[in-house]
Amino acid sequence: MALLDDVKSELAAIDNELPAAKKAQAATMIRFGGGLHLVQRHIVVEAQFDSFASAQWLQNAIKEIYGHSSDLIEVSRQAPAGDAVRYSVRVLRAGGALALQTGLLDRRKRPVRGLPSDIISGNIAQIKAAWRGAFLAHGELSDPGKASYLEIVCPGSEAALALVGAARRLGINAKARQVRSSERVTLRDPDAIERMLNLIGAPKSAREWTGKRNDGESRGKANRLANFDDANMRRSAKAAVEASEKVVEAFRLLGDSIPDNLRAAGQLRLDHRDASLEELGRLADPPVTKDAIAGRIRRLLQLAAKVEKQRAQ
Structure with missing residues (x-):
């Protein structure tokens, strides 16, 4: 979990992207972090994150890029492992305008089920930003030494397929799958995970993850060799x-x-x-x-x- 927090902190600290990439990241964070809600015929934009840095980035982006104020609220909910704290970014009065500006409502004012077409058909910087936003919103990363995976929990099958297509444009093979009624996009290959972390802007975390994974594999190999040698010694003695x-x-x-x-x-x-x-x-x-x-x-x-x-x- 500590490494996952480090990855999200590293990604949230990126501040040198062009406006189109920032818009792609903001829209994807809203889409994967929660999305649009209708409250008394008014559209409310709300996105929740497990990282304060992620929520703060989106709040700043909404103000800087779109000119709207938002509320950042700490939300505590019960979980099997204890109380879990999440951070919610809400736009109440200007929710409809923000939804149109981000492309999460189409021209007929219908919610976009996948990702906005401007992102899907955008340049590579926008594709990287979209994956960065999805990871900040709902990304998971395996602990070093365990089975390798990088995973995004998606709001629906359309969003999952859009993310798979975006990964393909980056030259990475990602798979969409359903786990306990939730749609997920998963990378299993360690080299693909390292490359994706580098592409979305977390090279430091990528090096740390790869280094710890290699250390874990080396320890596992040493243990297997030691057990093998011990078994050989027992057989020889017998x-x-x-x-x-x-x-x-x-x-x-x-x-x-x-x-x-x-x-x-x-x-x-x-x-x-x-x-x-x-x-x-x-x-x-x-x-x-x-x-x-x-x-x-x-x-x-x-x-x-x-x-x-x-x-x-």
């Missing part, structure tokens, strides 16, 4: 104990008829029951490879098995 028991039985069956090199290999196994084959090879006189010591022990056991079979017959 095999050594079983081999020692078989060597004891081979000595009993063969008695004095064991070739000297096979007897020496078997005795090494008995004298160093916890040692690996490689270690036994180094202890041999003269030293031999682990394949050589393994071969001698194997021939000793095969010889014992042959004698036991002959006796049985």
Whole structure:
């Protein structure tokens, strides 16, 4: 959650965009943050955010770009994890005028169900701004070390499809999906997530997210290797104990008829029951490879098995 707050703070601090891009961001923030409401035949514009910086950016944009005053209200609501605080930006008296100015009402004064056409057909700066606005309004980002995702909760299927099309114009493959009756647009590929964060204006957060994700993957790989090594050690120890028991039985069956090199290999196994084959090879006189010591022990056991079979017959 801390990283998500950092991303939104970084995005809300951007103040060097051209007017068209600022308008695209403001309109998208309103659309994805709440939208238009009809109160006593008057249109009210309201958008809620989990980030104060996001709400403050929209309030300033409404005043600077469109010339309307708005109210910024802190709203507290109950949630399973405790009280959740959200920040609501409301435009009451000039709501209808703002809705027309942002393109959220079409020329026939009907609400736009996706995103305004001026944004969809706009330049790349407007497309980036629209994605930035959607993320500020309802964006989510996975914690490093967990399954990677960047997700936008959308107000409807039309808005989700508009966002997918905007991502395609940026060269990024995003997917729309429905989760518990809510429409979402999701990025899963870590490289695509990093690129999107850079494109919408959060390069610092992108580096931090990628760095922490790589650290988490490295730790996970190290743990898997450690577990693998531990399992190998247990298997080797078990095999050594079983081999020692078989060597004891081979000595009993063969008695004095064991070739000297096979007897020496078997005795090494008995004298160093916890040692690996490689270690036994180094202890041999003269030293031999682990394949050589393994071969001698194997021939000793095969010889014992042959004698036991002959006796049985």
